Amino acid sequence: MALLSLKNLWVEYGEKVVLERISLDIAEGSFVSIIGPSGAGKSSLLRVVLGQEKPTRGTITLDGAPLPAECGPDRGVVFQRYSVFPHLTVLGNTLLGLEFSASPFTARLFGGARRAAVAEAEAMLESVGLADSRHLYPAQMSGGMQQRLAIAQALIKRPRILLLDEPFGALDPGIRKDMHALITRLWREHGLTIIMVTHDIKEAFSLGTRVLTLDKRRHDPHAPQRYGAAVIYDLELTRKAQQVHADAGADEQAEAIGITIDTVGNN
Amino acid sequence: MALLSLKNLWVEYGEKVVLERISLDIAEGSFVSIIGPSGAGKSSLLRVVLGQEKPTRGTITLDGAPLPAECGPDRGVVFQRYSVFPHLTVLGNTLLGLEFSASPFTARLFGGARRAAVAEAEAMLESVGLADSRHLYPAQMSGGMQQRLAIAQALIKRPRILLLDEPFGALDPGIRKDMHALITRLWREHGLTIIMVTHDIKEAFSLGTRVLTLDKRRHDPHAPQRYGAAVIYDLELTRKAQQVHADAGADEQAEAIGITIDTVGNN
Amino acid sequence: MRWVTAQPGRGRAILLGALPLVVLAFAYIVAAAARHSDNVADKILPLPGAMAAAMAALIFEADPLSGQYLFWADTLASLTRLGLGLGIATASTLLVGLVVGSLPPVRATLGPLVTAIAVIPPIALLPILFIVFGLGETAKVALIVIGVAPFMIRDVAGHIAALPREQVIKALTLGANSWGVMLRVALPQAMPRLIEALRLSLGPAWVFLISAEAIAADVGLGYRIFLVRRYLAMDVILPYVAWIAILAVVMDFVLSRGSRRLFGWAHGAAH
Amino acid sequence: MRWVTAQPGRGRAILLGALPLVVLAFAYIVAAAARHSDNVADKILPLPGAMAAAMAALIFEADPLSGQYLFWADTLASLTRLGLGLGIATASTLLVGLVVGSLPPVRATLGPLVTAIAVIPPIALLPILFIVFGLGETAKVALIVIGVAPFMIRDVAGHIAALPREQVIKALTLGANSWGVMLRVALPQAMPRLIEALRLSLGPAWVFLISAEAIAADVGLGYRIFLVRRYLAMDVILPYVAWIAILAVVMDFVLSRGSRRLFGWAHGAAH
Amino acid sequence: SGSEEDASAPRTDFNIGWSIYAGWMPWPYAQQAGIVKKWEDKYGVKIKFVQVNDYIESVNQYTAGKLDGVTVANMDALTIPAAGGKDTSAIILGDYSNGNDAVLLKGADGVAGIKGRQVYLAELSVSHYLLARALETSGMKLTDVKTVNTSDADIAAAFASPDVTAAVAWNPQVTTMKGVAGTKAVFTSADIPGEILDLMVVDTAVLKANPNLGKALAGIWYETMSLMARQDAEGAAARAAMAKLAGTTPEEFEGQLATTFLYADPKAALMAMASPDLVTTMTRVRDFSFAQGLFGQGARSADAVGMEFPGGTTLGDKAAITLRFDPTYMQLAADGKL
Numbered sequence A, B: 001m002a003l004l005s006l007k008n009l010w011v012e013y014g015e016k017v018v019l020e021r022i023s024l025d026i027a028e029g030s031f032v033s034i035i036g037p038s039g040a041g042k043s044s045l046l047r048v049v050l051g052q053e054k055p056t057r058g059t060i061t062l063d064g065a066p067l068p069a070e071c072g073p074d075r076g077v078v079f080q081r082y083s084v085f086p087h088l089t090v091l092g093n094t095l096l097g098l099e100f101s102a103s104p105f106t107a108r109l110f111g112g113a114r115r116a117a118v119a120e121a122e123a124m125l126e127s128v129g130l131a132d133s134r135h136l137y138p139a140q141m142s143g144g145m146q147q148r149l150a151i152a153q154a155l156i157k158r159p160r161i162l163l164l165d166e167p168f169g170a171l172d173p174g175i176r177k178d179m180h181a182l183i184t185r186l187w188r189e190h191g192l193t194i195i196m197v198t199h200d201i202k203e204a205f206s207l208g209t210r211v212l213t214l215d216k217r218r219h220d221p222h223a224p225q226r227y228g229a230a231v232i233y234d235l236e237l238t239r240k241a242q243q244v245h246a247d248a249g250a251d252e253q254a255e256a257i258g259i260t261i262d263t264v265g266n267n
Numbered sequence C, D: 001m002r003w004v005t006a007q008p009g010r011g012r013a014i015l016l017g018a019l020p021l022v023v024l025a026f027a028y029i030v031a032a033a034a035r036h037s038d039n040v041a042d043k044i045l046p047l048p049g050a051m052a053a054a055m056a057a058l059i060f061e062a063d064p065l066s067g068q069y070l071f072w073a074d075t076l077a078s079l080t081r082l083g084l085g086l087g088i089a090t091a092s093t094l095l096v097g098l099v100v101g102s103l104p105p106v107r108a109t110l111g112p113l114v115t116a117i118a119v120i121p122p123i124a125l126l127p128i129l130f131i132v133f134g135l136g137e138t139a140k141v142a143l144i145v146i147g148v149a150p151f152m153i154r155d156v157a158g159h160i161a162a163l164p165r166e167q168v169i170k171a172l173t174l175g176a177n178s179w180g181v182m183l184r185v186a187l188p189q190a191m192p193r194l195i196e197a198l199r200l201s202l203g204p205a206w207v208f209l210i211s212a213e214a215i216a217a218d219v220g221l222g223y224r225i226f227l228v229r230r231y232l233a234m235d236v237i238l239p240y241v242a243w244i245a246i247l248a249v250v251m252d253f254v255l256s257r258g259s260r261r262l263f264g265w266a267h268g269a270a271h
Numbered sequence E: 001s002g003s004e005e006d007a008s009a010p011r012t013d014f015n016i017g018w019s020i021y022a023g024w025m026p027w028p029y030a031q032q033a034g035i036v037k038k039w040e041d042k043y044g045v046k047i048k049f050v051q052v053n054d055y056i057e058s059v060n061q062y063t064a065g066k067l068d069g070v071t072v073a074n075m076d077a078l079t080i081p082a083a084g085g086k087d088t089s090a091i092i093l094g095d096y097s098n099g100n101d102a103v104l105l106k107g108a109d110g111v112a113g114i115k116g117r118q119v120y121l122a123e124l125s126v127s128h129y130l131l132a133r134a135l136e137t138s139g140m141k142l143t144d145v146k147t148v149n150t151s152d153a154d155i156a157a158a159f160a161s162p163d164v165t166a167a168v169a170w171n172p173q174v175t176t177m178k179g180v181a182g183t184k185a186v187f188t189s190a191d192i193p194g195e196i197l198d199l200m201v202v203d204t205a206v207l208k209a210n211p212n213l214g215k216a217l218a219g220i221w222y223e224t225m226s227l228m229a230r231q232d233a234e235g236a237a238a239r240a241a242m243a244k245l246a247g248t249t250p251e252e253f254e255g256q257l258a259t260t261f262l263y264a265d266p267k268a269a270l271m272a273m274a275s276p277d278l279v280t281t282m283t284r285v286r287d288f289s290f291a292q293g294l295f296g297q298g299a300r301s302a303d304a305v306g307m308e309f310p311g312g313t314t315l316g317d318k319a320a321i322t323l324r325f326d327p328t329y330m331q332l333a334a335d336g337k338l
């Protein structure tokens, strides 16, 4: 049975139809990449799955049961505009998830438990390359550093479903490669289910086990808000998880199957 | 003579040295791409050239004269976190630059002048693909749409020096290609001087006439804040502007000249 | 539903909001009844019937001397003063707050003065105020202005000063001069905050109005309250206070709605 | 330098800030001298010498009746009341503001009540306050609390409610329950705003303190001002008002510095 | 108002302040009943009666020059304008308090019961003076009680609180306060008749330049007095209108009038002003005031403020006479020459 199942989902903002008739089954342990033109509704789809927004129509079920309206630790998220907590240092931001779950009442850790959590957080910061910056506040960091912090913050919880909205957009190729390795390792080790929005088609194909393309099927030039985007391509990649790093050729693969992204009228 | 000339520039935040000994001459009409690892100081360099921040040491001259401390319409900017004005619609944001320069007292346009400006703004919005969204507020737009708006807002002024901080980071490949064409056209038509930070090496090489790499030359593992980044590669590309669209192979070109970006300890 | 994300619907919200007010009213009636069972002539907590009777005379019967319906004359006089005072305070906040908030040299010059004026209790200066402005309407309006404007100015100026620096830089690169930045960047973004400050100032404004009317007036809600206070006529005072509260809550509601209407961009949930 | 980006240095800022205050003082002296040339016994605008003499007696000479140094006794009494009042107001703001700001159902329930209390002028209800709190210190502290807490609660709750929704969602995905969101997300980010609200409340708090001391007291800065008002002793009133302003400005400065110290993240210029 | 200009220049527009008190209600009533208009026309002046809700503020405003005249008690005329160097003439002796001011105790029958209590009163006002006189008659001193300054507007409400067991106040508050269970007026101004006087005072310089103001005021006052004193329907209607103006009922207002000795007849007022008792009273008042520091920091003795009485008698500093009991206009009224 599918872990997550979307049935005839519509998302509308007032008059404007953003997503229409989205029906999807997402299997446990899959790594779904979502691509699509700017303004197509990729982030909106993630927000709905996250429970941050209610779809206008349609249902979502998790493990067969209706998705709880509020979000919880089963779903992790990295937002498109890497939002970390401005009042916490890098270390504080990373620790937060551990503190919440360990102590529901004080939401803080003390003594040995805290030391262990700090060690875990520092290891995570090390792997995103922020170990040296652990005492900085978000306002003192570059865009890419904030993005990495947001990734570390979400990953340390190892949520069942991880929603990533252009998580590597502000990173240089070197660090991006490291992040790919990190996320793949965690995905494999913990059996996560990941839904990732990206603009990098290579990345979509090299990381994902399935690639979805969101775009408008129809377009009314006089009323552009009339039709929403839908899933126009849904590619199950046959590659196994182990082969993920064989990313050469992903680009060609995409081109081979004829993905060209329509850029007109998706706003 | 160089249009912009940086002499022995240092940027420090408290204890932390971010940039050290940057000396650069930037010729009028050049398109300088800056690459470098996350946290190296690329945005800091732009901020200094923009006049938003003062360097700790060193001087900047524009046309041989010291750079005026405050910024003006001679320099345009697209910030890394696409900041547009939240209280203006897409059209309002785009018109703003025209209104400021046309009428220093009311900072508004009326009648025929306004109609002409609106037409110009709508043409610009058309070319960034936001024509349909002209009445939306930034909070109602996707990340990529906000980024395109920021680009449109800066481009409509055709500033002598245009500073772009990862301007295409949140855009899908299709729109990104359109933007490349747009910026190249404006650059050529108006003889702009452009400094662009990007993480896409291909983009850096295909658009730029010169590619700079910022990174740390030295690293003290016990005091990572001690050394700042400097220009470690400065490549004048021999290609002419007309060849810009022949971007195939830019990647290989980068690899051929041995650019590998160090990712450790740049925060 | 979690408490932090639960959004009660409209009808339910009204119901919930009315609940504590109803409880309060009920508690009052119980307390008043208890006091009256001890002393039938109790003046401190009058029963609703007594209040209704006292108010009916003020609302429906013209005063034989002046021919005025006192309640309405009081309301009109007080609202006029309040409107004038708040109007002037808002206008000067817009002017001074904008200049102080957006221009750092002006902020350095006027900031301490505004702070000093804001913290001086105008009540202590009432004698001077009445001497400077006379016993007419001016002094009452002036007390409201002096009482609330410095607070509003500080609030709005602080908000403007805290606007992201990028916005100012961006506007300058778009060809703005300082004036342009104030007019097109600072001013429109200050507007919702101005309304917010005005809403927060309603309470203090009424306090100052009533204080001024307590000292020198011959008509007005505050005048009436202080006039009958000599006789401990709570049967008039309490309905008057409730009326003030209603007027203030209505103003608050109108302002908050107006702000949502006019400055939707500042209220919509961004994501 | 452009006005919107000019940042006067520290020394210059102090100089600029002092300027209008000096001008004001000078204007006062000129006006006072003019009045005294008309009437040597003028009481309205006393000359600095007269104020110094009057104050010297209060500051340095023990009162024969009580054996107290009146000025210091007044200051101590007022500061104690103010401190207690503001302390309680701050504590209750933290509590109520946090709950009202972060939990929408509570906001729906208590919001209208808080608004209603905020807009009711407490001085109008003094008789009831007397019954509930008596006429001692409790009543004075209570008047301050009732006067400023609703405003602070509305301000802080509004700020919390306006925190980006992403932050709440993020915290929930990190395993927080509602309480965790309040404790680790809303509370720390409300702190700088709380201090800001406290700073803005200093003016109103002094107003309520002085009103309370004017009503019934035997010591305190407001008591003295209202007592000597009976014979228009402006030579005492003006220095007292100036002293209140100094005390308030110092508190304001300490709070603003403290906030920068403790919550640097909220004040650093982000880019 | 125009009073800020040269006070010694003749003019036609005047502002007279009044506040709510049984003995002063004839003034606003006269305005409403058209009596003022009549006398204005007769003497070619315009008089605006300005209500100041807060009594002290009305006197302060007069002292500051914003009002040309004000209704005031003898003690306050001395300690506020006169001590402030404002040359002031008391031209109408309206009444004396004959029970309108009272010391109220809960659960005690005599003044002796006050010892050691906290007494709530408007400090430095006539209430304070009354308290001093009450204590004096029972052989106590002011230090035998603790005074708590209470604004006159709030004293009625304050007295309703069980905390408060002793207070001094004036009417209409006293009437309200007597309604509190267990309260007794242990000492009233009726025990010291003629010591708490209610006056109409005007700026001496203004009066000198505009004697018509004095004449018009006297005319208004005595015409209103004669109407008010009538024990018929018209008199009752006038008194009822005054009650309404004071915010109270005719019954309560009649009660207050009963404890006010109105000098309805100008001859009686003249006699009272010329009597040596007035000098005695004012001596007492000024000694009390000086002891309380009401003459300000600069005053070195009780003689600091000079007063002048009918017939040229003076009290205090002859070189600095600032309070004059001027019988000229009451005399004109008595002689029927208005």
Ligand SMILES: Nc1ncnc2c1ncn2[C@@H]1O[C@H](COP(=O)(O)OP(=O)(O)OP(=O)(O)O)[C@@H](O)[C@H]1O
Binding pocket: A136, A139, A140, A141, A142, A143, A144, A145, A170, B013, B016, B018, B036, B037, B038, B039, B040, B041, B042, B043, B044, B045, B080, B266, B267
């Ligand atoms: N206010 C500040 N206080 C302390 N350090 C700061 C501050 N602002 C920036 N920095 C530091 O300066 C360094 C350079 O930041 P900058 O934003 O220029 O990097 P960048 O090269 O643009 O990185 P990215 O590619 O991630 O955007 C970072 O290490 C950051 O931590």
Ligand SMILES: Nc1ncnc2c1ncn2[C@@H]1O[C@H](COP(=O)(O)OP(=O)(O)OP(=O)(O)O)[C@@H](O)[C@H]1O
Binding pocket: A013, A016, A018, A036, A037, A038, A039, A040, A041, A042, A043, A044, A045, A080, A266, A267, B136, B139, B140, B141, B142, B143, B144, B145, B170
């Ligand atoms: N509050 C709102 N009101 C009106 N329209 C909205 C609102 N929020 C989002 N939209 C619209 O929904 C559409 C989808 O937005 P979304 O952020 O999901 O796009 P996206 O696919 O993530 O784009 P990008 O790649 O640029 O991030 C956009 O056209 C946007 O204008």
Ligand SMILES: [Mg+2]
Binding pocket: A042, A043, A044, A080, A165, B142, B143, B144
């Ligand atoms: Mg998006």
Ligand SMILES: [Mg+2]
Binding pocket: A142, A143, A144, B042, B043, B044, B080, B165
């Ligand atoms: Mg950057």
